[in-house]
Amino acid sequence: MALEFAEAVRRIPVYPAASAYALPEDVALLASNESPEPPLPEVVEAITSVLGGLNRYPDPTNAALRRALSDRTGVPAQRIAIGNGSCDVLLAAGDALLEPGAEVVYAWPSFSVYPHLAAATGARAVAVPLNDREEHDLDAMAREVTAATRLVLVCNPNNPTSTALSTEQVARFLEQVPSHVCVILDEAYCEFSTLDDPDASLDLLGQFGNLVLLRTFSKVYGLCGLRVGYGLAADEAFVTAVNQVRQPFFCNAAAQAAAIEALKHQDAVAARVERAVVARVELEDGLDDLGITPAQSHANFAWFDLPTPDGQDAGEHEQGIVRALAERGVLVRSGTALGKPGALRVTYGTPAQNARFLRELGDLLGR
Numbered sequence: 001m002a003l004e005f006a007e008a009v010r011r012i013p014v015y016p017a018a019s020a021y022a023l024p025e026d027v028a029l030l031a032s033n034e035s036p037e038p039p040l041p042e043v044v045e046a047i048t049s050v051l052g053g054l055n056r057y058p059d060p061t062n063a064a065l066r067r068a069l070s071d072r073t074g075v076p077a078q079r080i081a082i083g084n085g086s087c088d089v090l091l092a093a094g095d096a097l098l099e100p101g102a103e104v105v106y107a108w109p110s111f112s113v114y115p116h117l118a119a120a121t122g123a124r125a126v127a128v129p130l131n132d133r134e135e136h137d138l139d140a141m142a143r144e145v146t147a148a149t150r151l152v153l154v155c156n157p158n159n160p161t162s163t164a165l166s167t168e169q170v171a172r173f174l175e176q177v178p179s180h181v182c183v184i185l186d187e188a189y190c191e192f193s194t195l196d197d198p199d200a201s202l203d204l205l206g207q208f209g210n211l212v213l214l215r216t217f218s219k220v221y222g223l224c225g226l227r228v229g230y231g232l233a234a235d236e237a238f239v240t241a242v243n244q245v246r247q248p249f250f251c252n253a254a255a256q257a258a259a260i261e262a263l264k265h266q267d268a269v270a271a272r273v274e275r276a277v278v279a280r281v282e283l284e285d286g287l288d289d290l291g292i293t294p295a296q297s298h299a300n301f302a303w304f305d306l307p308t309p310d311g312q313d314a315g316e317h318e319q320g321i322v323r324a325l326a327e328r329g330v331l332v333r334s335g336t337a338l339g340k341p342g343a344l345r346v347t348y349g350t351p352a353q354n355a356r357f358l359r360e361l362g363d364l365l366g367r
């Protein structure tokens, strides 16, 4: 007899995992928006130092990490939700806020996890197309907020399109959303943005009681393998609710220790961002030489439409290029898998990896 699963299992999309995990060492991993740089030695040391105590459960209140985040952001510790990656906080928010009859509004294409929230809870997903600059169409999103809306997701900078909204634009949007509707501003890439100070959005928490800023140690801090992220909430009730719907020990001891140590090295974060901005310019120049103009990036990756030869299908051509690049040891993400056939998403790697990507793409496009 086959197992009988809950209805939600038929609705939840399967995560489009990058097919990178069993490849040889000289592969350029440019498909998952990871940092090309390993964790700092001090962070590795902090992780090692907790290993001998792993017979004990981790601190379920994450007290030291929340205190460190509070010191850095000025947000009181009781308004900080920690998670096993920021996706954990995101999915918990879905469970805490959504149910059949409720609606969640988000842009599309955007983060591939967002459709899970409605699928898992039976709520209705309202996906609002991006504008022609590949940015959130905030006016269109505001028009989709109804009496049934419980949650709005704004990804800034947006994955997979790399574009960003100014804090001013976000503030004007928030003014249009009723105060009982939770708005999660997903800022996984905010450190890479040159549009605004990455911490400018912290001020919005004082103005909008329904706002949550979602941040992570997975991207600029280079700790995605460990899984730790957090939400900064305007309302303490958000933290209580996401903790109610999860298992008690949602952040492991090594992750807590690593995150606390990583926060002490803001100069290293700034240096990483500088290197990412150099990579951005190098990729933009290299793509320009191939006749390609990427979207205006404020993240650690580029997003662009591939030129399609006459008579070919854009999606099929793009998927062929993704496969051919993989065969040459360069892994990038297919736009087809992310909601826009014909587009590519390429994470900034080391200078050598970026040059290799440009060389191989140029060769495949016959330039």
Ligand SMILES: *Cc1c(COP(=O)(O)O)cnc(C)c1O
Residues within 6 Å of the ligand: 033, 084, 085, 086, 087, 088, 111, 155, 159, 186, 188, 215, 216, 217, 218, 219, 224, 227, 228, 229
């Ligand atoms: C990578 C990413 C995250 C981070 O997920 P973690 O669970 O913290 O690793 C969150 N949101 C977006 C849009 C991302 O691209």
